[in-house]
Amino acid sequence: MKIEVIENVLKYNKDQADKNRKLFKDSKLLVLNLLSSPGAGKTSLVLETIKRLKGKKNIGVIEGDISSTYDAEKIGKLTDNVIQINTGGSCHLNASMIEQAVSKLKIKSLDLLIIENVGNLICPSGFDLGEDYKIVMSSVSEGDDKPVKYPPVFIKSNLIILNKMDLMEVSDFNQDFFENKVRELNSDSEIIKLSCKTGFGLEKWISWVLDHCKVHNNQ
Amino acid sequence: MKIEVIENVLKYNKDQADKNRKLFKDSKLLVLNLLSSPGAGKTSLVLETIKRLKGKKNIGVIEGDISSTYDAEKIGKLTDNVIQINTGGSCHLNASMIEQAVSKLKIKSLDLLIIENVGNLICPSGFDLGEDYKIVMSSVSEGDDKPVKYPPVFIKSNLIILNKMDLMEVSDFNQDFFENKVRELNSDSEIIKLSCKTGFGLEKWISWVLDHCKVHNNQ
Numbered sequence: 001m002k003i004e005v006i007e008n009v010l011k012y013n014k015d016q017a018d019k020n021r022k023l024f025k026d027s028k029l030l031v032l033n034l035l036s037s038p039g040a041g042k043t044s045l046v047l048e049t050i051k052r053l054k055g056k057k058n059i060g061v062i063e064g065d066i067s068s069t070y071d072a073e074k075i076g077k078l079t080d081n082v083i084q085i086n087t088g089g090s091c092h093l094n095a096s097m098i099e100q101a102v103s104k105l106k107i108k109s110l111d112l113l114i115i116e117n118v119g120n121l122i123c124p125s126g127f128d129l130g131e132d133y134k135i136v137m138s139s140v141s142e143g144d145d146k147p148v149k150y151p152p153v154f155i156k157s158n159l160i161i162l163n164k165m166d167l168m169e170v171s172d173f174n175q176d177f178f179e180n181k182v183r184e185l186n187s188d189s190e191i192i193k194l195s196c197k198t199g200f201g202l203e204k205w206i207s208w209v210l211d212h213c214k215v216h217n218n219q
Numbered sequence: 220m221k222i223e224v225i226e227n228v229l230k231y232n233k234d235q236a237d238k239n240r241k242l243f244k245d246s247k248l249l250v251l252n253l254l255s256s257p258g259a260g261k262t263s264l265v266l267e268t269i270k271r272l273k274g275k276k277n278i279g280v281i282e283g284d285i286s287s288t289y290d291a292e293k294i295g296k297l298t299d300n301v302i303q304i305n306t307g308g309s310c311h312l313n314a315s316m317i318e319q320a321v322s323k324l325k326i327k328s329l330d331l332l333i334i335e336n337v338g339n340l341i342c343p344s345g346f347d348l349g350e351d352y353k354i355v356m357s358s359v360s361e362g363d364d365k366p367v368k369y370p371p372v373f374i375k376s377n378l379i380i381l382n383k384m385d386l387m388e389v390s391d392f393n394q395d396f397f398e399n400k401v402r403e404l405n406s407d408s409e410i411i412k413l414s415c416k417t418g419f420g421l422e423k424w425i426s427w428v429l430d431h432c433k434v435h436n437n438q
Contacts, residue, residue, distance in 0.1 A: 037257040038340045038369060039361025066341060068367050089371065091310065091341040119368070120341055121257045122285060122310040141360030141386065142258025148287050149338070150257060152308065167360065170389065 013127055016095035020102070020130025024113070030213045031113045033131035035153055037146075038119030040139040041163040043071045044196035045205070046114055050078045052206050057111040057213060062101045064093040064118045071116065081105055092124040093117050111213055121146070125153040133158040133212065140164040144173045147181035154185045159192065159208065166195040232346055235314035239321070239349025243332070249432045250332045252350035254372055256365075257338030259358040260382040262290045263415035264424070265333055269297045271425050276330040276432060281320045283312040283337045290335065300324055311343040312336050330432055340365070344372040352431065358383040363392045366400035373404045378427065384414040 024031045034042050043063075050059050060081040063072040072084035083101040085093060098115065107113065115131060117124040125134065136157040138146045141164050147154045154160065160182055168175075175193075182191060192208065194201030243250045253261050262282075269278050279300040282291040291303035302320040304312060317334065326332065334350060336343040344353070355376035357365045360383050366373045373379065379401055387394075394412075401410060411427065413420030 037338070037361075038365060039256060039358075065368050067370055070364055070367050089341075091339070118341070119256070120310070120339060122308075122337070122339055123342065139258075139360070141358070141383070142256075145289055146257060148289050149284050151286055164360070167386070167389065170386065 010126075013095045016099060017128035017130040020095055020098055023102070023107075024130060024132070027107050027110075029107055029110055029113055030209075031115065031129075031131040031133075032209075033115045033117060033124075033129050033134045034137065035117050035121070035124050035134060035157065036119060036137040036139070037121045037142055040119070040137045040142065041196050042116045042119070042137055043074060045137065045161070045163070045194075046075060046116055047078065048196050048199075048202055049114065049206070049209065050075070052202065053112075053209070054078075057210075058109055060105045060107065060110045060113045062093075062098065062105075062113065062115045064097070064116060066090065066118060081110065087118060091118060091120050091122075092127050093129060094127050095129050098129045112209065121150045121153055125156050135159045135161060137161040137163050138178075140167045140171050140173045143171075144175070144178040145181075147178065147185055151185050154182055157186070158189050160186070160189055161205070162191060162193045163196060165193050165200050166198045229345075232314045235318060236347035236349040239314055239317055242321070242326075243349060243351070246326050246329075248326055248329055248332055249428075250334065250348075250350040250352075251428075252334045252336060252343075252348050252353045253356065254336050254340070254343050254353060254376065255338060255356040255358070256340045256361055259338070259356045259361065260415050261335045261338070261356055262293060264356065264380070264382070264413075265294060265335055266297065267415050267418075267421055268333065268425070268428065269294070271421065272331075272428070273297075276429075277328055279324045279326065279329045279332045281312075281317065281324075281332065281334045283316070283335060285309065285337060300329065306337060310337060310339050310341075311346050312348060313346050314348050317348045331428065340369045340372055344375050352377040354378045354380060356380040356382050357397075359386045359390050359392045363394070363397040364400075366397065366404055370404050373401055376405070377408050379405070379408055379410045380424070381410060381412045382415060384412050384419050385417045 063084045069084045075082040134157045136153045192204050280294050282303045288303045294301040353376045355372045411423050
């Protein structure tokens with residue numbers, strides 16, 4: 001009984017995600033679903049991305065939080081194309097929430113939509129939003145064992161970002177250990193190391209975004 | 220229909236938590252449920268607590284993770300009284316998991332049981348395990364906005380720990396902002412600032428534990 005209900009929820013979400021995916025494809029929009037623990041630096045990356053692509057790409061942002069408009073207010077200083085979703089306690093975004101948020105954005109004018117999921121390294125990875133790519137962001141201060149302890153999100157992500165590289169010197173983070181553990185789970189996805197604070201590695205991230213915008217728009 | 224099922228799950232969990240609570244009380248055991256984001260430093264705090272209370276208090280530990288025995292192996296170097304629960308994907312511990320784990324510990328010989336919940340700042344706070352106290356650990360590297368964005372766990376916790384104080388100098392964490400936001404949600408619970416890395420503030424934490432063991436055992 002319980003399992004049946006859960007299956008129905010996931011089936012319903014998948015159907016809505018497929019509708020979102022079709023809309024995104026028809027709109028020639030690259031859609032990224034950004035996942036991480038609380039405080040890993042998702043919002044900082046979104047802010048840096050908007051700043052660095054200003055005048056080159058029109059970017060929309062959906063901010064997911066269980067409450068507050070704190071992050072959307074930060075993004076709102078750089079662009080009007082931002083919508084805050086408050087899940088009201090739910091630990092992840094789902095495809096229906098994205099459908100509603102997208103209806104309030106002028107997506108025909110956008111090149112890129114970044115969805116900043118609720119800060120949670122577990123639940124969001126199970127819910128397809130219709131995105132092109134899932135991106136997991138880990139951070140040096142969280143420690144090098146995250147792939148060992150939270151495998152699903154590393155398995156399912158198309159890109160792995162390691163943020164807060166500026167803290168490497170004051171931490172005992174073992175980069176080889178982290179990379180090897182990621183590779184055991186996911187041999188294909190690129191790992192980009194960066195620091196939103198110092199700017200280190202951000203040019204690689206921006207290149208990744210531009211490369212995938214181009215690929216997407218040529219389809 | 221969906222709501223009914225969820226209510227049944229929570230009711231079932233509450234009933235089991237009440238059974239756990241009675242067992243813990245009969246065993247004169249202080250039980251702490253430690254909650255945080257991934258990588259905030261829960262395991263480091265458990266390790267420091269065992270080291271500093273060696274010969275004074277017998278401590279049992281239940282480690283909750285979605286997979287791996289990584290943390291239990293670290294704890295296992297200091298004590299045999301450790302059980303790893305792998306939730307197999309579930310984002311929180313529940314009272315039935317605790318019942319099973321406790322049956323494998325010699326709890327009559329213990330003074331203190333620390334339950335390290337799955338690293339997740341959202342879901343675990345909704346599940347009563349039968350503990351005496353919920354403790355939320357935030358860390359400087361996660362940023363000062365966690366109470367704003369994840370209110371429920373700060374509302375429900377009986378103690379707030381701020382870890383990684385050693386990183387304060389290299390961060391833009393605003394301690395007044397953090398404390399004010401915690402106080403808006405929870406005016407009663409103590410805030411202990413510490414660093415598991417340098418040892419700063421750990422004597423306050425140890426005093427808190429000893430004070431509550433004593434109160435508990437005098438009941």
